[in-house]
Amino acid sequence: MQLDAIGKDKLHHLLRAMPKAELHIHIEGSLEPELIFALAQRNGVSLSYPSVEALRAAYAFTDLQSFLDIYYAGASVLLKAQDFEDMAMAYFRRARADNVVHAELFFDPQTHTARGVSFETVITGLTHACARAQAELGISSSLIMCFLRHLSEEEAFATLEEAMPFRSQIVGVGLDSSERGHPPEKFARVFAKCRELGLHLVAHAGEEGPPAYVWSALDVLKVERIDHGVRSVEDPVLMQRLARERVPLTVCPLSNVKLCVFKTMSEHNLATLLDQGLAATVNSDDPAYFGGYMNDNFVATFDALPQLTARHAYQLAANSFEASFVDAAAKSAWKAQLDQVFAAA
């Protein structure tokens, strides 16, 4: 099959229909304004926005921090296990519609424990949703606990301690929140401890922060995947290493444009990353805030970057399975499904 010659309509069909894994989704970032208002009412939480429309109108971000301020405020309506379950089920239904067959969900326990919501409440709700996603929607999933990098390493250690009774419910740990001024090496010891515990390791790096943060995420934290990593293109030696070692990058195109990492989608470097041999994937990051779920990200990126063809679409889906934290049998089953969809095109 000549994948580079496939026309636009068929390409759109393939982008939507192909099975894919989502590896970079903050579950708190899937909280749609309508659900924020419904949960606020259910829980008697008062919001500083008068309506769904007013809240949505505030989603005009200038950088990562301007987004995080609103994102943490939105999460304040989550109080009970049922709230976390409802939030995650709403995400899984959207993911199913986009032919996501596997999702690895980030969650931010410190955003909730700081408000007096217990770790157990958070993990109970999310774990229930993951079980229901498999039973009701056929989506497999796992949970990655993120440490907030604007807080101290000591606080990260305390969070890890709280997580220990639920170790079996967590596949790995990540690092998110305000990147600039909070380099990966700030968390060297807590990541070393997580590594000893057999947890998978990932970290946000090179979203707003410099390539040096990608180097230290790899060499100091010893992460297996880089979340975002788009600023790696500024460092050719780093690019060679990422390509040689096939380090997965979980790229989030709509997020990058909304947070002004790129001025427009046509300036996005996804095609460069792929063409230089990096194991890039496409993900939604915080879909309720950035204007779209998985397929919206794929379609917006391919529409803006004409050099991306069906060959890249196939590569992105294959990369998402290869980069996931599942066993080889699951990876090859999804890869076979992917091959089927492309063979039928």
Ligand code: HPA
């Ligand atoms: O894109 C992000 N970057 C850093 N922290 C985050 N927390 C939610 N989304 C993000």
Ligand SMILES: [Zn+2]
């Ligand atoms: Zn993110």
